[in-house]
Amino acid sequence: MPPSLYRWDLSRRPAKRAAMQRRVASFDNDLAPAPDALAVAQWVRARAALSGGVDSPVRAGSPVGAPTPMLASGHGAHVLDVTGRTYIDYICAYGPVLLGHGDLRVAAAVGRAMHAGAVLGATHPEEVRLAERVQRLFPSMQRVRFVSTGTEACMSALRVARAFTKREKCIRFEGCYHGHSDAMIFSAGASSLSTPSLAAGVTNAVSGDVIVLPYNDADAVARALLGHAGEVSAVIVEPICGNMGLCMPVAGYLQRLRELCSKSGAVLIFDEVITALRVGPGGAQALYGVEPDLTCIGKTLGGGLPIAAFGGRADIMAQLAPDGAVFVGGTFSGNPACVAGAHALLDVLAEDRGFHERLEKLARRLADGLAAIVRQRGLDFPVTQCASMVDLKFRKGPAHENMAQAREVDAAAYAAFYHAMLARGVLLPPSSMELMFLTGAHTENDIDCTLQAAHEALA
Numbered sequence: 001m002p003p004s005l006y007r008w009d010l011s012r013r014p015a016k017r018a019a020m021q022r023r024v025a026s027f028d029n030d031l032a033p034a035p036d037a038l039a040v041a042q043w044v045r046a047r048a049a050l051s052g053g054v055d056s057p058v059r060a061g062s063p064v065g066a067p068t069p070m071l072a073s074g075h076g077a078h079v080l081d082v083t084g085r086t087y088i089d090y091i092c093a094y095g096p097v098l099l100g101h102g103d104l105r106v107a108a109a110v111g112r113a114m115h116a117g118a119v120l121g122a123t124h125p126e127e128v129r130l131a132e133r134v135q136r137l138f139p140s141m142q143r144v145r146f147v148s149t150g151t152e153a154c155m156s157a158l159r160v161a162r163a164f165t166k167r168e169k170c171i172r173f174e175g176c177y178h179g180h181s182d183a184m185i186f187s188a189g190a191s192s193l194s195t196p197s198l199a200a201g202v203t204n205a206v207s208g209d210v211i212v213l214p215y216n217d218a219d220a221v222a223r224a225l226l227g228h229a230g231e232v233s234a235v236i237v238e239p240i241c242g243n244m245g246l247c248m249p250v251a252g253y254l255q256r257l258r259e260l261c262s263k264s265g266a267v268l269i270f271d272e273v274i275t276a277l278r279v280g281p282g283g284a285q286a287l288y289g290v291e292p293d294l295t296c297i298g299k300t301l302g303g304g305l306p307i308a309a310f311g312g313r314a315d316i317m318a319q320l321a322p323d324g325a326v327f328v329g330g331t332f333s334g335n336p337a338c339v340a341g342a343h344a345l346l347d348v349l350a351e352d353r354g355f356h357e358r359l360e361k362l363a364r365r366l367a368d369g370l371a372a373i374v375r376q377r378g379l380d381f382p383v384t385q386c387a388s389m390v391d392l393k394f395r396k397g398p399a400h401e402n403m404a405q406a407r408e409v410d411a412a413a414y415a416a417f418y419h420a421m422l423a424r425g426v427l428l429p430p431s432s433m434e435l436m437f438l439t440g441a442h443t444e445n446d447i448d449c450t451l452q453a454a455h456e457a458l459a
């Protein structure tokens, strides 16, 4: 742990301490237990340096009334906070960590690449080889462009779709999250619970071009395409939604979106930033047998490093400069260090053919265990699981199918559960609209300890 984290000595500055604690108290509500002095000191320091103490609003933990523990390091399936406590991690950086924290195979590959120049500012052979590997895994991605984040991938895919169709509007779905670009930051899943006004700072011109519809309602899409005939450039969707908890597509939904887009001339964009490589090597499109026109991938791709991509039909991607007129660039796009991380991950997945199956079995153990505990407690809460993603929704009835149903969650009960689990060494996502991610480093023992903690917490 870096010693600098402990430099703040509150006891020597009582007045400052009181003022700082008042500021930190803005994190708290009656759901959160009082943080200990060291954690308070760290957050005081963070808030004085970082805007809001965080670099991404979800980490402030507003829905559970306290920021997530400030983490010093991650090892496999576990993370260590600055006060020295360890947790079994189910946040897993909100998706990118597929092999586990600090995977040595990724670290070694990235280290080697760093020595040969972390960023070169020119196309390099490993970048081309990575694009070829992506093409093999996602045959719909006939052409690929690497960027650094999922936000860039989705924003760029939409721009390409607008240029290709020469239309301005797009359809997206409430509860899906496609990054924080202007056009995409409405009704954006978990973010809408931690951010008061998602439209703040976005012009009416931009928001006026975005049609937001309920998830899993293909008829609503059909009506919108009819009402805006010839105006809709793209329909962007998370084929399995991971931003209102875990929300599965109802039978036939994705196929229907495919048909509607083909008929209307709108570009179908699958945002597989969460699902690519996590639900299986070919993502949700392989799982459901539906081929989008464009695909966005990210998160898991870099083995923990920031690399993302969008790609799809060659005629649509030909809109991109230098072949076409759409400008999408990036100083760090396709840099050798992140590309090496991606190759290392893909090497592991290629060698370990049983990886996804093993992970799914582990996730099922967790989901079945949670469902049994919930039943024992006489609670009628659904547990949803897909591949290595698990969601326990504090809401009565069957699994939710859209954001309106996801909102029926008992957020206060979830917050209490979150803190009870935290006290027992289990780090859950700090919002009932996020989901639990597992990694290849989680073990049956981790799952069983988690279930024991849940058993006590739900008491």
Ligand SMILES: Cc1ncc(COP(=O)(O)O)c(C=O)c1O
Binding pocket: 094, 148, 149, 150, 151, 152, 154, 177, 178, 179, 180, 238, 242, 243, 271, 272, 273, 274, 298, 299, 308
């Ligand atoms: C489905 C989806 N798309 C896009 C993004 C944006 O990715 P990034 O945070 O890398 O910009 C996210 C991030 O959570 C996401 O879940």
